[in-house]
Amino acid sequence: MDAIALRREFHKYPEVGFTEFRTASKVVEILKSLGYEVIYGAAALDPQSRRGVPSEEELEAAYNRALAGGANPKIIEKMKGGNTAVIGILKGKRTGPTVAFRFDMDALPIQESTDLDHFPQSSEFRSKYEGNMHACAHDAHTAIGLSLAEKMSDQNFSGTLKLIFQPAEEGGRGAYSIVKKGMADDIDQLFCLHLGLDVPLGEIYGGSKDLLATTKLLAHFHGVPSHSGISPEKGRNALLGAATALLNIHSLPRFSSCPTRVNVGVLEGGTAPNIIPQYAKMIIETRASLAEINNELEKRVRDIIEHSAAMHGLRYEIEVIGEATTLVCDENMIATVLEQAKNTRGFDSFKEYYNFGGSEDASFLIRRVQECGGQGTYMVIGTPIAAPHHHQKFDIGEDAIPMSVELLERIAKRTLHVREG
Known part of the structure; x- marks a missing residue:
């Protein structure tokens, strides 16, 4: 699977929170093709616990646009009304812990630049949905998650791998509904990540603090x-x-x-x-x-x-x-991230805590995991960005994508006790 090509595909079809019909349908198709059990639609979140759901008119327009853009009609039928969460579950060949990774899928209501110095424009993967744009690297996060799914699809591990593809991170609207559905209750370790945030390529933070x-x-x-x-x-x-x-x-x-x-x-x-x-x-x-x-x-x-x-x-x-909500990352989870980053090509600067200073609804997922006796962390992976997050010229350095896939694969294999050889 070409993670960079996949990222560019998602970038061309950006969908804002709870309208990620096309994106989510592609995620479902790929996960199913890799042998994952896939839970999606209202089965993956509590519809009544969603925040800031678009109007029925907006949802209907986005649904029809997704159909016109190639979304699988049988899949998105179950997502009607904006129930666009997807959970992929894969059981290993041996018993063991449940390890999860969370990836956000939504875009922003921003008109993307048409200037020729904007790389997605010059490379012909600029947004096809005028007024919507991936300006916060969620397109890359989704591609990384699917590439990780492929890397682990041989099931040669102990335990259960759970991949959470979350709608509506922007504005803190989607994670709470996944928590209320009980999707975090069985997780022993949860890893969340974000690319960019003014962190240079090669640098990684194993955890985050000062989330508001x-x-x-x-x-x-x-x-x-x-x-x-x-x-x-x-x-x-x-x-x-x-x-x-x-x-x-x-x-x-x-x-x-x-x-x-x-x-x-x-x-x-x-x-x-x-x-x-x-x-x-x-x-x-x-x-x-x-x-x-x-x-x-x-x-x-x-x-x-x-x-x-x-x-x-x-x-x-x-x-x-x-x-x-607020968030405290578990120190041994941070240590696991940094230990595996030191063995991953491209990383050369290793730090414990990123001073976040903003808010992230992954906090609800991590808190729930911790309440149920598990552990979690929110890592930040460096990449050069062309403009600030949520800017019409935002773009990431794509070299960080394969590095991130390799890192998450190492983390998954380490925590799921993969036998070498």
Whole structure:
């Protein structure tokens, strides 16, 4: 299997969270061809626990686009409604532990560059889906996972290999639903990874720290429309209520116990200058290095929304559209990663902890594994990047892909007690 060619194939067909119909169908096909038991669709996640699911119209459009793009209709039929998780399971020839690897599949709502100095453009694998782009290396992660599946397909190991292909990592929306389905409960060791993050080629971090707990909220404000000149007093201005909430949210104090973040990223409302806005929406995120502080910050944001709505005579609703928690990697898992990296061609710098500073919903998977008595880590693998993550010119150095495949194969064989010779 040519992992680089596979990465380019996925790059051409980027699909945002819970619309990864084409990508997931290809993953299912390849895993089945390699002899894996494959669990997918609603069997692989809890549909009710997904965060920030696209509208029915968006899901239907993405589904039809995937069919037109070559997705297997029998496979994606089971993914209707955005149930796009895939779990591949392969039992070895002997009994042993259950070792899992997690790979995220989703793209971002970004218009990819058409400049000739952008390598995917000049090499003819730029996005075919305008407005969507793989700008965070998830295309490479998926290709690495499938290449690992091929490397281990002879079943010459002790135990069970579990490969988790996760939808909707962006915004912290997909992992929690996989956890709620029970897919992490039997895992003894879980390895998660990310390419890039300003780490140079050849460098690897066996684990990560300073991952922030986060909550993403969508607030709806409902008012009463009226003529802004003739009868402004009869209206209830939803946009003004949302703006009141915005200013007060950004006035929240910092916490002395840990770093915190709060941001209103979207504020929309109104239809014309002479109409009192009937509706407004606001998207907010909170973050903190301690889960309990993030919970308190979220509570304060909710209180502000409630009272801002009351001040202006509005109704409101709040949805959780994304979430992640904090993470502590297990030291012996970090040691395993670095030990195997030292035996893998191309790696020459070995470090324990990457200072993440952001959020990752793999935290839910690793935490659940740990709660059930297992262990986990989140490694970072270096590769040059052409532009920052989530930028229209983002691209990775593809030399990191075969290195990563070899590393994960070594880790899998080490933890699944492969007999040499």
